[in-house]
Amino acid sequence: GQNIDQPTEMTATEGAIVQINCTYQTSGFNGLFWYQQHAGEAPTFLSYNVLDGLEEKGRFSSFLSRSKGYSYLLLKELQMKDSASYLCAGMDSNYQLIWGAGTKLIIKP
Amino acid sequence: SQTIHQWPATLVQPVGSPLSLECTVEGTSNPNLYWYRQAAGRGLQLLFYSVGIGQISSEVPQNLSASRPQDRQFILSSKKLLLSDSGFYLCAWSVADRVTGELFFGEGSRLTVL
Helix, strand or coil: CCEEECCCEEEEECCCCEEEEEEEECCCCCCEEEEEECCCCCCEEEEEECCCEEEEECCEEEEEECCCCEEEEEECCCCHHHCEEEEEEEECCCCCEEECCCEEEEEEC | CCEEEEECCEEEECCCCCEEEEEEEECCCCCEEEEEEECCCCCCEEEEEEEECCEEEECCCCCEEEEEEECCEEEEEECCCCHHHCEEEEEEEECCCCCCCCCEECCCEEEEEC
16 A cells, blocks of 8 residues: 655754654655645645756755655754655656645744 | 645535535646545545546545546545544645656545534
8 A cells, every 4th residue: 555654743943953853655666755734824835856866955954765665754954844744755657646644843943 | 736625625514405516736747636524543545546538536435526527637526424534634736657656645624514
């Protein structure tokens, strides 16, 4: 079956670095997505990885290892506004997204 | 620029009542359109997607239906709501090019069925 696993909740300190891990099992693979979702709001796109390696975009970076079925989202210089849920989603061979339940990130001052 | 709107934002409905959620996209043509449901502690569940007018694919059996009467309009309906239909409903669109797959979501509609 298809499955996305990510931690339910993480806590980090303002100004620090946090890494949110995601493992995936999909029928075929056409990329791995990360979305940010603030409470009560719609998800917004953060990153897309289809090749192995690290993609950096400002304070956020996303990593993919296809051989391990593994990705992580790295957030640097954490700010209070980064408190949100982070959704990992894998795209299968039919170009359908399989979503994880999300990781709630709590930032403490 | 492209925008997506869905309404209503919040609604409380009795069991057995009908439902209609509407979603419109502006600033793009022939988008792929999606209806998702998000339950607490669970991943986004794809309910319906559409690649064109009148073309609807259903991902899960349920008492919900979807229609796409116009290129940029997507409607989620039910004739009789169940308690289990409560949740956060999200409309989304993507460019017809499958390779990118990036989704742009509407504001969401929170449905409570009592």
